[in-house]
Amino acid sequence: MLRSMRTIQVLAALVTVALQGAEPGFTPIFNGKNLDGWEVDTPGLWQVRDGAIAGKHGGLKYNDFLRTRKRYENFILKLEFRLAGGVGNSGIQFRSKPVPNSHEVSGYQADIGEKYWGALYDESRRNKVLAAPEPALLANLKKDAWNEYVIEARGRRIRLQVNGVQTVDYLETGATIDRAGFIALQVHSGPGIEVEFRNLRIRELPPGD
Numbered sequence: 152m153l154r155s156m157r158t159i160q161v162l163a164a165l166v167t168v169a170l171q172g173a174e175p176g177f178t179p180i181f182n183g184k185n186l187d188g189w190e191v192d193t194p195g196l197w198q199v200r201d202g203a204i205a206g207k208h209g210g211l212k213y214n215d216f217l218r219t220r221k222r223y224e225n226f227i228l229k230l231e232f233r234l235a236g237g238v239g240n241s242g243i244q245f246r247s248k249p250v251p252n253s254h255e256v257s258g259y260q261a262d263i264g265e266k267y268w269g270a271l272y273d274e275s276r277r278n279k280v281l282a283a284p285e286p287a288l289l290a291n292l293k294k295d296a297w298n299e300y301v302i303e304a305r306g307r308r309i310r311l312q313v314n315g316v317q318t319v320d321y322l323e324t325g326a327t328i329d330r331a332g333f334i335a336l337q338v339h340s341g342p343g344i345e346v347e348f349r350n351l352r353i354r355e356l357p358p359g360d
Contacts, residue, residue: 237294239344269318284318306359
C-alpha cells in the first residue's frame with residue numbers, strides 16, 4: 152500500500168509539472184490556478200479556466216493587457232496560445248511599460264491574429280510592424296487551435312518562433328528603445344474576442360550585445 156501511495160504521489164507531481172509547462176532551466180510564470188503575480192487592468196475580462204488564462208470580451212473600445220508584476224530583460228519565453236475560431240487579434244507584449252492615463256502599454260509585441268501572425272509589432276511606440284514572416288513560414292499554423300510561441304530577447308536581438316519555425320530575427324537599431332519591462336497578454340479592441348494562453352514559462356538569460 153505504501154509503495155502504491157508513493158507511486159500515485161510521484162505521478163501526481165509529474166502531471167503538475169506537465170500542466171505548468173516546467174522544464175529544465177525554465178520557471179513557470181503562471182501557476183495554472185489563479186492570476187497571482189499578474190496585474191489585472193479590467194476586472195472580469197481575464198480568468199483562469201482549465202489550466203489556461205482566458206481573455207474574453209463581447210466588444211471593447213480599448214486594448215486590454217494582463218501584465219506580469221515582474222520586469223524581464225534578456226530571456227526565452229515559451230507558451231501556447233489559442234484564438235477562438237481563429238478570429239480577432241491578440242499578442243504577447245514584452246520589454247513593455249504602461250502608457251500614462253491609458254489602458255495601453257508600450258513595447259514589443261509578438262503578434263497573434265489577422266494578417267499579423269508571427270510578426271513583431273511595436274505597440275504604442277513606433278506603431279508599426281518591425282518584422283514579419285513570409286507566408287510559407289506559417290504553413291503549420293493552426294489558426295483556431297493550440298500553437299506554440301517562443302520569444303527570445305537578448306540584447307538588441309529579438310527572435311520569434313511559431314510551432315518550431317522561426318518567423319522573425321530582428322536586430323534593434325534604436326538607441327533609446329527599452330531593453331527591459333513587463334510581459335503582458337493582450338486582447339484587442341473591437342468586436343468580441345476570446346484568446347487563451349497556457350504553459351507560460353521563462354528562462355532568464357545573461358546580458359547580450
